[in-house]
Amino acid sequence: MSARSETLLWLAQRASAAVLAFCVVVHLATIIVAVQGGLSAAEILARTRGSVLGLVFYTTFVLAAAVHAPIGLRATLGEWLGWRGAARDAVLLLFALALAVLGLRAVAGVFGGAA
Amino acid sequence: MALLRVKVWRGAEQGAFQSFEVPRQASQTVLDVITHIQRHLDGSLAYRFACRVGMCGSCAMTVNGRPRWTCRTHVDTVAEDDTLEVAPLGHLPVIRDLVTDMTPFFDKWARARGQFSGARSRHDDFARIAPDDADRRQVDAGIECIGCGVCYAACDLVSWSADYLGPAALNRAWTLVCDARDAANPARLRAVGGDAGCHACHTQMGCSERCPKKISPTAGIAGLKRALARALLKGEL
Incomplete structure (x- = not known):
């Protein structure tokens, strides 16, 4: 892959890592605070449905993960399995899309709809 | 006289370690040890060096599992129980014994x-x-x-x-x-x-x-x- 593409991927991974660092901390803190005393699925959904803030936050989280994970996996596949080239990159593009679609579907399920 | 037990790689990509005993000296470097082996124990040993003072970059080898410049590496700092294992530098084709193709x-x-x-x-x-x-x-x-x-x-x-x-x-x-x-x-x-x-x-x-x-x-x-x-x-x- 060209220096230009490789640099773009590097920038994308650094930027998505910065977003993930923030999102993971907020996500974990929210879980730990929210489940004090126990929470049922129905109680969670009652709080999350219709939350615009939650929708925006977790959409960002999912998209950052969908960018970050395949780029890291790309290096791992190349170094550990010796799998490089266009076929690997095409499979990883599909993986990125799958992460984004499944993640956004989950976000829509938890945060979409009326409160 | 105290002796140093030295295992030295012999052969190319395929080969084996050969053992030697080398007299310990004060301020002895790993390159001194290899030179002693080649000059006094087995003249067929192949290795590479030039300046002996850390300028030329010729004498790097794997010493007790780690890559090092042998001319500036004192035996005292790397020998474990008076033993040394010297192999060619890693990640490069081996020409013969301790000589790699750079x-x-x-x-x-x-x-x-x-x-x-x-x-x-x-x-x-x-x-x-x-x-x-x-x-x-x-x-x-x-x-x-x-x-x-x-x-x-x-x-x-x-x-x-x-x-x-x-x-x-x-x-x-x-x-x-x-x-x-x-x-x-x-x-x-x-x-x-x-x-x-x-x-x-x-x-x-x-x-x-x-x-x-x-x-x-x-x-x-x-x-x-x-x-x-x-x-x-x-x-x-």
């Missing part, structure tokens, strides 16, 4: 455009670069590389990706990227930014840990990543 190592310097490429002729005035210039300081930090290959042998990435340019070639490229007199950029940046270039580095710092000249190729590689990002954003790549 061709792939230096070919990568060429691929990384490690040649200075000036734009001035003998008719031009000298380039005037202040000693405290920021780029000049970056060059100073990396320029003392002696090309010994220790960093290359210490880098896991080289074993995982045979095409990876390696710490020494990238460090050399970084000193030229920072050289105000050099005119080969951004072509050099394109040469070090591909699949096998600086972006492959995981910043494990094996090269910086082992470099006998205390250079940090890792810092240079990080600099190349930043330079590439700037060039990309300026539309120069």
Whole structure:
């Protein structure tokens, strides 16, 4: 892959890592605070449905993960399995899309709809 | 007289360790030990050295599992229970015994455009670069590389990706990227930014840990990543 593409991927991974660092901390803190005393699925959904803030936050989280994970996996596949080239990159593009679609579907399920 | 038990690699890619006993001396280096074996115990032992004072980069070998320059490595600092195991430098083809073929190592310097490429002729005035210039300081930090290959042998990435340019070639490229007199950029940046270039580095710092000249190729590689990002954003790549 060209220096230009490789640099773009590097920038994308650094930027998505910065977003993930923030999102993971907020996500974990929210879980730990929210489940004090126990929470049922129905109680969670009652709080999350219709939350615009939650929708925006977790959409960002999912998209950052969908960018970050395949780029890291790309290096791992190349170094550990010796799998490089266009076929690997095409499979990883599909993986990125799958992460984004499944993640956004989950976000829509938890945060979409009326409160 | 105290004796040192030394196991030395014999053969090429296929081979075995051969054991020798060498008299201990004060301030003895690993290169002294190998030289004693070749001159007094087995004249057929092949190894490479030249300056004996840490300038030429010829004598690097794997000593007790770690790449080192043998002429400046005292036996006292590396021998474990009066034993040494000396093998050829890793990640390079073995020609015979302790001699490796450095061709792939230096070919990568060429691929990384490690040649200075000036734009001035003998008719031009000298380039005037202040000693405290920021780029000049970056060059100073990396320029003392002696090309010994220790960093290359210490880098896991080289074993995982045979095409990876390696710490020494990238460090050399970084000193030229920072050289105000050099005119080969951004072509050099394109040469070090591909699949096998600086972006492959995981910043494990094996090269910086082992470099006998205390250079940090890792810092240079990080600099190349930043330079590439700037060039990309300026539309120069």
